[in-house]
Amino acid sequence: MWEEPVTTLKDISNFVAAYPGRKIGIVLTTSKLTPGDLAKALSGSDYTVFFLASANSAKYLATLGPARTVDVSDNFRSEARNKDYSGEEWLGNNHTSWSAAGRRGFSDFTMLPGTYKDGGGPVGAVAVHLTYALGSDLWIQHFISTTDGQTDPQATKFEEVLRDIHRQRVVTPSRYELSPGLASYETQRVSGSYTNLSGNKRQQVSHHIFTVAKHLGL
Structure with missing residues (x-):
């Protein structure tokens, strides 16, 4: 599930409720959602939060815990030719x-x-x-x-x-x-x-x- 500008905490809560007992992945592209609110929305689910480079994972680690988070970084320097x-x-x-x-x-x-x-x-x-x-x-x-x-x-x-x-x-x-x-x-x-x-x-x-x-x- 992608965290886009139009995605709200209510959207995430509804998504979690729609798939009880399922493993859930959340991909954050920004740091707009507060750690506490995000943790609350994901509470009770088996979730993993993936952070793109445009999101600040350090902001969330203390609240979500490192065991539920993955940093996504593309380190290959791509050339045009x-x-x-x-x-x-x-x-x-x-x-x-x-x-x-x-x-x-x-x-x-x-x-x-x-x-x-x-x-x-x-x-x-x-x-x-x-x-x-x-x-x-x-x-x-x-x-x-x-x-x-x-x-x-x-x-x-x-x-x-x-x-x-x-x-x-x-x-x-x-x-x-x-x-x-x-x-x-x-x-x-x-x-x-x-x-x-x-x-x-x-x-x-x-x-x-x-x-x-x-x-x-x-």
Whole structure:
């Protein structure tokens, strides 16, 4: 249930009453509702409150309790063009900090942009974003093809990217978890038979989820 400007405490109370015994999720986009009033409206229900970055979760923690709250933060810095990515960047530490803070869970956007964009067309540079753990933090390394013309062969772009990934793995063999996604990239590098753009994204997401799960002990 979304807390929009037109949503009132009465709306929330009615929603809770309409679904007795059900688990309820409330997503706050602002801090307009007072903590006490919100707690009262949710009283007696099994609820979780999700806070977007535009809401101040610290304002509510003492009243609602950390065990019923989750911060939603998209830490992946999205660029307009693949060619604009470079190097390595900090991705977050929610996967290690949420439990110690007594929170109900944590948010994870993988390496997908937080905002959906309609449309598309021929790709310029091909990008592979690989997640890895460094201590208690997650980092992401961007591998971008040198060839970036929209009419250039896509196979050439994948060849360049997968070659760079292989070189990095030779230098830092323990950096990346041996996920199915990473294994697929290596198979493609050796065979010269590459996936398509949607398959490329799926493999990156698969590698990210595998890496986070590994460090959660799953």
